[in-house]
Amino acid sequence: MAVLVIADHNNVELNAATRNAVTAALELSSNVSVLVTGYQCQAVVDQVAKIEGVGQVLVASHPSQQHFLAENQSLCISSIAKEFSHVVAPATSMGKSVMPRVAAQLDVQQITEITKIFDENTFERPIYAGNAFIKLVSSDAIKVITVRATKFVSAIDGNNVAPTKDIEANFDAQLSKFIGAESSKSDKVELTTAKVVVSGGRGLASEENFGLIHQLAEKLNAGVGASRAAVDAGFAPSDCQVGQTGKVVAPDVYIAIGMSGAIQHLAGMKDSKMIIAINKDPDAPIFQVADIGMVGDLFEVVPEMIAKLA
Ligand SMILES: Cc1cc2nc3c(=O)[nH]c(=O)nc-3n(C[C@H](O)[C@H](O)[C@H](O)COP(=O)(O)OP(=O)(O)OC[C@H]3O[C@@H](n4cnc5c(N)ncnc54)[C@H](O)[C@@H]3O)c2cc1C
Structure with missing residues (x-):
């Protein structure tokens, strides 16, 4: 073989x-x-x-x-x-x-x-x-x-x-043509290889608030992830999307903030070694897969975490 x-x-x-x-x-x-x-x-x-x-x-x-x-x-x-x-x-x-x-x-x-x-x-x-x-x-x-x-x-x-x-490499199917490429340059930690991922969902409510996810990720030297709802709402770019139609990640620690834990999201992160969830709804499905869960308002909890890490 x-x-x-x-x-x-x-x-x-x-x-x-x-x-x-x-x-x-x-x-x-x-x-x-x-x-x-x-x-x-x-x-x-x-x-x-x-x-x-x-x-x-x-x-x-x-x-x-x-x-x-x-x-x-x-x-x-x-x-x-x-x-x-x-x-x-x-x-x-x-x-x-x-x-x-x-x-x-x-x-x-x-x-x-x-x-x-x-x-x-x-x-x-x-x-x-x-x-x-x-x-x-x-x-x-x-x-x-x-x-x-x-x-x-x-x-x-x-x-x-x-x-x-x-080996022979001259293969031009003449079916498609390269026009140009635009790629984002970033010194941020790459999501799929990060040991820690901080991920935000619709609960963040705005692109501006999503800055909290970036701040916490920076403190933890973590990659930034997002739910599809957060991406669709324009809070985060699409290359941050984790899940069935996004990236599949399995970091040592995955911190899910303000996201419900829909199966399509879990498909992209449930192999993470430790899952920490922060959600104000004690019945949110994310708590079923979380190793550590915190029921609370992310707008209180996350700034406190950032301040403590400073
Ligand atoms: C074919 C298909 C493919 C899909 N692929 C993906 C995919 O790849 N990735 C993906 O993520 N989704 C995917 N989805 C969408 C998925 O079904 C969910 O709609 C999406 O994951 C929900 O995102 P969310 O958890 O951020 O939002 P929501 O489900 O709206 O959850 C928001 C959560 O935030 C909490 N919250 C709100 N305010 C606060 C606060 N102040 N403090 C704390 N918590 C708060 C709420 O209690 C709630 O649990 C797909 C759907 C389909 C049909």
Whole structure:
């Protein structure tokens, strides 16, 4: 068995979730290659080559791969997929966009966001927004898989430097065109890798009040999360959204403030090691998953916490 992992990156830095996908791949086989598609992405190739357990790094570098257009990237992956028994990517925006295309091109079923590996054909994945898990057996010749990063530990750097090999990278499906990119620059702690996350909900009532979440997060060196209701109301940007249609996080500590604990929100944070909830409603469902719950008005409790931490 040979497993191919698709690296998620921005041509400069490897997305940490790739390391979790490498760990999943190593559970399947010791023969693990990582494919880096992109352009002028040597820095990423160097980072991947150092990961313990990576046997080789395949490099597909070409202007057609520079902006990670899913139509072009999937053609590149499919062109070599038949050499592998499994093609694995982290369930990031990249993985979710590219891997269904790869599966369609290979005429196999995509296996989405696995949380456990039983053997090379048998996997666990969540259904119904994480309220149930199924154990599935795939009979496809090539398994095309996305991996829930929070369920596999991060592969670390070893003493090895894996060999690299250039592969054909000129794939332009001519179905999409890169126009431009706007990304927010922030020196804040990255939500998906933060050890502590402070998350705010509709209870904050305004964007201005949501500043309390930022202040508390700063004191705790934490990432900032939000419920969809808070994002939809414009209190927080959409990249803060945690949940079924947002990010999945599993920090050491998750502090849920002014949010009810809807199942769609829990789907994104209930694997956190410790959940602390602050809500004025003692019957709020968030208290059912909380390890520590405080019934109180967040506008009294949170400023007090900030003052104490100062
Ligand atoms: C298909 C689908 C996908 C979805 N995906 C997501 C998702 O990814 N993430 C997500 O979060 N939601 C998602 N939702 C929305 C979800 O169902 C809830 O509507 C949302 O999570 C509610 O957000 P909330 O808890 O902030 O707001 P509310 O449910 O309105 O809760 C606000 C809470 O704040 C408390 N509160 C109010 N004032 C105070 C105060 N002064 N002090 C203390 N507590 C106070 C209230 O008691 C209440 O419990 C999805 C829904 C659907 C249908």
